[in-house]
Amino acid sequence: MPRVLGPLFSTLFSFAPRVGAAAILLMPGTVSAVLFYDTDNAAFNTTAPAGGYADSGWQYEGYYGGFLGTMIAPQYFITVQHVGPQGGTFVHAGIFNGGTDVTYTIDMSANGGAGYWDIAGTDLRIVKINEAFPYYAPLYTGGGEVGMSLVTVGRGGPRGAEVLVSGNLHGWEHGLADGIARWGTNIVSDTTTIGGLGDLLVVEFDDSGPFHTIYEATLSSGDSGGGVFVNDGGIWKLAGVNYSVDGLFDTNNVTGDGSEFGAGLFDRGGLYQGSDAQGWNFIPNLPLDNPSSFYATRISAHAATIQSIAVVPEPDTLLLAAVAGLGALTRRRR
Numbered sequence: 001m002p003r004v005l006g007p008l009f010s011t012l013f014s015f016a017p018r019v020g021a022a023a024i025l026l027m028p029g030t031v032s033a034v035l036f037y038d039t040d041n042a043a044f045n046t047t048a049p050a051g052g053y054a055d056s057g058w059q060y061e062g063y064y065g066g067f068l069g070t071m072i073a074p075q076y077f078i079t080v081q082h083v084g085p086q087g088g089t090f091v092h093a094g095i096f097n098g099g100t101d102v103t104y105t106i107d108m109s110a111n112g113g114a115g116y117w118d119i120a121g122t123d124l125r126i127v128k129i130n131e132a133f134p135y136y137a138p139l140y141t142g143g144g145e146v147g148m149s150l151v152t153v154g155r156g157g158p159r160g161a162e163v164l165v166s167g168n169l170h171g172w173e174h175g176l177a178d179g180i181a182r183w184g185t186n187i188v189s190d191t192t193t194i195g196g197l198g199d200l201l202v203v204e205f206d207d208s209g210p211f212h213t214i215y216e217a218t219l220s221s222g223d224s225g226g227g228v229f230v231n232d233g234g235i236w237k238l239a240g241v242n243y244s245v246d247g248l249f250d251t252n253n254v255t256g257d258g259s260e261f262g263a264g265l266f267d268r269g270g271l272y273q274g275s276d277a278q279g280w281n282f283i284p285n286l287p288l289d290n291p292s293s294f295y296a297t298r299i300s301a302h303a304a305t306i307q308s309i310a311v312v313p314e315p316d317t318l319l320l321a322a323v324a325g326l327g328a329l330t331r332r333r334r
């Protein structure tokens with residue numbers, strides 16, 4: 001059966017002439033770690049992935065204030081604009097690097113004293129450090145994200161209270177953000193373009209079927225800035241940076257009653273989506289589930305700009321330099 005994605009998203013985002021108005025930004029105060037379909041256990045997937053998900057991106061993450069960033073070049077990490085500056089350090093914590101915490105300092109003199117570069121027309125921000133990372137994430141620069149397996153990392157909250165519609169479970173409210181990093185899995189459902197935000201990956205929260213994954217996860221407040229990694233022929237590459245989720249939701253369209261809530265839903269049917277300020281949109285409860293999604297700013301659409309700022313040394317250049325150096329040495333020996 002076809003999945004009715006495009007028209008629904010157009011409706012949702014018609015409420016959002018401004019940045020993020022119809023979506024819940026993934027920062028505390030609005031609504032927070034990775035929220036799982038299978039469990040409300042706050043300790044679930046809080047250590048490095050193993051097996052088929054080993055080296056799937058977790059190792060490239062670090063703490064940027066209360067949020068996350070992803071190391072993308074020897075002296076640069078990428079995060080989001082919408083949480084604001086998060087202090088002067090980036091901590092590649094022991095949980096990520098398999099050892100002890102390593103603290104890097106941010107180069108506050110970079111970009112004329114800003115300390116960072118924003119990618120215009122997106123939520124992406126690139127921050128420079130004074131030292132050098134030992135390794136960093138490759139960027140996914142292809143255009144084939146839809147259908148790819150993904151891993152996302154965030155510091156928001158676990159699963160909260162059940163959301164019931166006519167007695168049937170439709171998902172879970174967002175739990176309180178706890179600042180604990182978790183990783184979860186999913187599959188890229190779609191891409192979309194939103195004015196002022198650029199291209200985004202769309203990732204549905206499914207309860208079953210081909211788009212439900214072993215650690216099926218969606219996001220909540222506090223997950224901002226975490227990386228989304230896709231498996232590109234066996235190599236996990238950075239494909240997105242966590243931006244937002246669908247919401248808010250409500251059982252009524254009465255304003256001012258405080259009944260609205262953030263949630264990860266495998267079926268939005270029978271609930272209102274929107275906000276008191278922007279209006280509410282009723283989503284019919286149909287036999288086919290209508291899942292909520294999370295959104296991540298799409299790296300591939302902005303890869304050239306990112307790479308022009310966060311410069312990665314060319315391996316070929318290094319190799320040629322090494323070969324040239326070897327030649328020189330050889331000549332001197334003669």
Ligand SMILES: [Ca+2]
Pocket residue numbers: 186187203204205206211212213216
């Ligand atoms: Ca899914």
Ligand SMILES: [Ca+2]
Pocket residue numbers: 250252253254255256257258259260
């Ligand atoms: Ca209400």
Ligand SMILES: [Ca+2]
Pocket residue numbers: 267269285286287288289290
């Ligand atoms: Ca339904």
